[in-house]
Amino acid sequence: MAKILRINMTSLSARTEDAPEIYRKFGGRGLSDCIIDQEVPPTCDPLGAENKLVFAPGILGGTTAPCSGRLSVGAKSPLTKGIKEANTGGAMSQKLARLGIKAVIFEGKAKEPTSIKIDKSGVYFASAAPLAGLGCYEILERLKAEHGDQVCLACIGPAGDMMLTAASIIFTTPDFHIRVAARGGLGAVMGSKNLKSVVVDDTGSNLVEVKDPQKFKENVSAITKGVLSNAFSLGLRNLGTPQIVMITQTAGALPTKNFSMGQFDKAENICGEHMEEMLKKRPNAETTHKCMNGCILSCSNIYTDEKGEFVVASIEYETIALIGSNCLIGDLDAIARINRVCNDAGVDTMDIGAALAVSMEGGLIPWGDADAALNLVKEIAKGTENGRMIGNGVKFTGEKLGVKRIPHVKGQGMSGYDPRILKGTGVTFATSPMGADHTSGIVLPGPHHPEYVPVSSTGQAPESRFMQRWMAAMDSLGFCMMLAMPVMEEKTLHMDRNVIGCVSALTGEELGESFILDLGQSALQLERKFNKAAGLTEADDRLPKFFEEEKFGPPGFVFDVPKEDLDSVHKS
Ligand code: SF4
Numbered sequence: 421m422a423k424i425l426r427i428n429m430t431s432l433s434a435r436t437e438d439a440p441e442i443y444r445k446f447g448g449r450g451l452s453d454c455i456i457d458q459e460v461p462p463t464c465d466p467l468g469a470e471n472k473l474v475f476a477p478g479i480l481g482g483t484t485a486p487c488s489g490r491l492s493v494g495a496k497s498p499l500t501k502g503i504k505e506a507n508t509g510g511a512m513s514q515k516l517a518r519l520g521i522k523a524v525i526f527e528g529k530a531k532e533p534t535s536i537k538i539d540k541s542g543v544y545f546a547s548a549a550p551l552a553g554l555g556c557y558e559i560l561e562r563l564k565a566e567h568g569d570q571v572c573l574a575c576i577g578p579a580g581d582m583m584l585t586a587a588s589i590i591f592t593t594p595d596f597h598i599r600v601a602a603r604g605g606l607g608a609v610m611g612s613k614n615l616k617s618v619v620v621d622d623t624g625s626n627l628v629e630v631k632d633p634q635k636f637k638e639n640v641s642a643i644t645k646g647v648l649s650n651a652f653s654l655g656l657r658n659l660g661t662p663q664i665v666m667i668t669q670t671a672g673a674l675p676t677k678n679f680s681m682g683q684f685d686k687a688e689n690i691c692g693e694h695m696e697e698m699l700k701k702r703p704n705a706e707t708t709h710k711c712m713n714g715c716i717l718s719c720s721n722i723y724t725d726e727k728g729e730f731v732v733a734s735i736e737y738e739t740i741a742l743i744g745s746n747c748l749i750g751d752l753d754a755i756a757r758i759n760r761v762c763n764d765a766g767v768d769t770m771d772i773g774a775a776l777a778v779s780m781e782g783g784l785i786p787w788g789d790a791d792a793a794l795n796l797v798k799e800i801a802k803g804t805e806n807g808r809m810i811g812n813g814v815k816f817t818g819e820k821l822g823v824k825r826i827p828h829v830k831g832q833g834m835s836g837y838d839p840r841i842l843k844g845t846g847v848t849f850a851t852s853p854m855g856a857d858h859t860s861g862i863v864l865p866g867p868h869h870p871e872y873v874p875v876s877s878t879g880q881a882p883e884s885r886f887m888q889r890w891m892a893a894m895d896s897l898g899f900c901m902m903l904a905m906p907v908m909e910e911k912t913l914h915m916d917r918n919v920i921g922c923v924s925a926l927t928g929e930e931l932g933e934s935f936i937l938d939l940g941q942s943a944l945q946l947e948r949k950f951n952k953a954a955g956l957t958e959a960d961d962r963l964p965k966f967f968e969e970e971k972f973g974p975p976g977f978v979f980d981v982p983k984e985d986l987d988s989v990h991k992s
Pocket of ligand 1: 487509709710711712715716717718719720900901902903
């Protein structure tokens with residue numbers, strides 16, 4: 421049976437233990453939720469020793485199920501002040517699962533910055549002094565040189581060291597590119613524990629044991645075939661998530677000029693189609709890339725400059741929307757450079773992009789000035805006053821600059837979809853226990869959903885409820901959102917049954933048809949319970965007022981979903 425690995429940073433000691441009964445049915449997000457709910461006082465200081473940091477592979481982690489190697493990172497968030505799960509790709513989840521680890525719980529606080537190595541024989545502690553003051557790219561290079569290329573690495577950068585509330589945790593892919601547990605300031609929690617880096621080496625471990633390999637294989641094969649037949653998947657495999665730029669632009673929902681417009685006149689310069697064309701001409705660039713073994717969609721990319729010098733991997737839709745159109749920056753190369761500096765400092769590109777836009781609205785830097793934005797982001801690692809302001813995210817920045825229109829929910833910057841056009845997504849942004857986040861359950865129109873009217877003020881709560889449960893379950897299983905969406909969309913293929921079949925084949929248990937939504941609901945209930953005890957109320961389940969007041973687009977849309985509907989999302 422997979423174990424819990426408990427690492428005490430105060431005593432620099434570690435022990436493995438059987439997972440308590442209450443933790444056993446969960447993995448990934450649900451498991452992280454359950455651990456935080458059981459072990460973290462809801463009113464504690466998120467940056468104090470009572471908070472805990474959890475790394476949890478999903479239920480299917482370490483198996484051959486496609487795109488099932490997402491890692492859930494959890495803690496009480498210093499940004500939202502509620503429970504948080506940030507989800508990342510990379511190699512960590514599969515390596516932990518293959519070492520027989522269901523979750524790692526970091527607790528307490530070390531006296532000095534500390535690096536940890538986990539392998540088959542145990543846990544090792546070392547001083548992180550040699551990594552002091554370095555950016556994440558240099559840290560990863562040094563750790564790779566020391567530990568070899570068969571490991572997975574995690575680290576925080578200067579923003580995490582300074583406990584800035586938009587700090588992220590950086591992870592590596594099998595080929596040592598970067599993936600990020602970006603949201604909710606969990607890098608600050610890692611920094612508060614004086615935990616600088618984690619190395620996981622699964623040498624000598626095996627694939628996770630599957631009780632019924634034939635049944636597992638058949639269900640994996642059906643999911644793979646079904647997902648690859650989906651139209652959105654096809655776009656992802658060519659253009660990656662930047663394909664979404666022209667979709668939201670066409671819908672009028674692309675955040676532009678701090679969410680004051682839904683279309684950007686330079687969208688064609690920053691869209692997936694343009695990026696693909698450009699990268700195909702550039703040496704060393706790749707328009708598709710896998711962030712983990714077993715990925716069947718390869719939605720990532722490797723972005724180089726005109727000379728073929730590496731800039732960043734991977735540049736994603738959310739970064740393009742928040743740093744690009746939302747700041748009126750219509751130049752992919754400039755966005756990629758800012759993305760790189762964010763990665764090096766170890767901060768969330770979404771919250772930072774939103775903070776840059778409010779800095780422009782507040783007059784600190786001019787609209788669309790990519791060089792000024794880049795220089796401001798460079799201040800984060802230097803720890804200057806403005807750097808600390810930006811590194812604390814959009815809410816902090818907006819309030820400090822006296823900006824009225826701050827696009828956040830529960831303190832977390834909104835992802836790249838305007839909620840006045842995509843009202844179901846707006847309901848999710850408002851009511852997700854995670855704060856405004858696209859991974860919590862975006863509601864989209866499409867061929868899978870022909871009767872759905874995204875701008876309608878009614879009927880949005882059930883749509884959001886379903887998607888929040890669906891995504892909470894997918895995060896608990898370890899599936900990537902890019903796979904979770906086509907599995908949900910291709911209703912006639914009934915891939916939900918194949919997902920249930922995989923879990924059943926893995927564990928040997930018979931599972932009912934409601935397994936997925938029940939799993940998601942259980943996770944959400946834990947999250948709501950924790951947030952309530954932490955002091956969050958229904959008043960926190962609201963979008964900023966300007967989305968209700970400012971008319972948007974030619975028909976003059978506002979976010980007008982009734983408050984009773986918002987409050988009903990988690991009640992049935
Ligand atoms: S689809 Fe994209 S994000 Fe998902 S596992 Fe593959 S490369 Fe990673």
